[in-house]
Amino acid sequence: xxxxxxxxxxxVQAGGSLRLSxxxxxxxxxxxxxxxxxxxxxxxxxxxxxxxxxxxxxxYGDSVKGRFTISRENAKNTVYLxxxxxxxxxxxVYYCAADSPRWGPLPSRVVEYDYWGxxxxxxxxx
Numbered sequence: 001x002x003x004x005x006x007x008x009x010x011x012v013q014a015g016g017s018l019r020l021s022x023x024x025x026x027x028x029x030x031x032x033x034x035x036x037x038x039x040x041x042x043x044x045x046x047x048x049x050x051x052x053x054x055x056x057x058x059x060y061g062d063s064v065k066g067r068f069t070i071s072r073e074n075a076k077n078t079v080y081l082x083x084x085x086x087x088x089x090x091x092x093v094y095y096c097a098a099d100s101p102r103w104g105p106l107p108s109r110v111v112e113y114d115y116w117g118x119x120x121x122x123x124x125x126x
Contacts, residue, residue: 002027002115004096009120012086016124020081022096022117029053030074033099033106035113036081038092038122048094049081050106059106064090086124093119 008020022034035050049070050059058070069082079096097113107113 002029002032002098004098004115004117006094006096006117006120009094009122011123011125014086014088014124014126016086017082017084018086018122020083020094020096020120020122022079022081024077024079024098028074029072029077029079029098031100032115033101034070034072034079035097035099035107036070036079036094037097037110038090038094039119040092043092045095045110046092047108047110050108051079052106053101057106059108061108083122086122088124088126090124091122093121095119 002024003026005023012018036048037045039045047061051070055072067085072079096117098115099113
């Protein structure tokens with residue numbers, strides 16, 4: 001069992017930056033691959049980024065490549081999402097998620113993750 005809590009969301013101007021954090025409790029995050037997803041009103045939950053348990057491999061959704069960076073500090077039981085060059089279309093609720101490590105590519109589908117945080121709102125104004 002692992003519990004996840006996101007923080008760091010808020011209001012930001014287009015072109016600005018924001019860093020989201022996901023803190024875990026109940027079990028160390030080193031047991032899990034981690035992902036970030038986002039969901040805008042009326043839209044499906046969208047894959048943003050993922051990182052292996054060891055931090056040695058990452059993956060990104062096409063819409064955020066070159067702008068967002070996922071990282072983790074297992075000793076602090078925390079995963080981060082650094083968001084730069086933000087656009088109004090980045091506005092969404094952002095969720096972190098945990099999945100037991102698996103062979104092959106990092107998972108990018110909602111159904112592949114077992115544990116989810118409550119989400120944090122990110123709003124980007126034009």
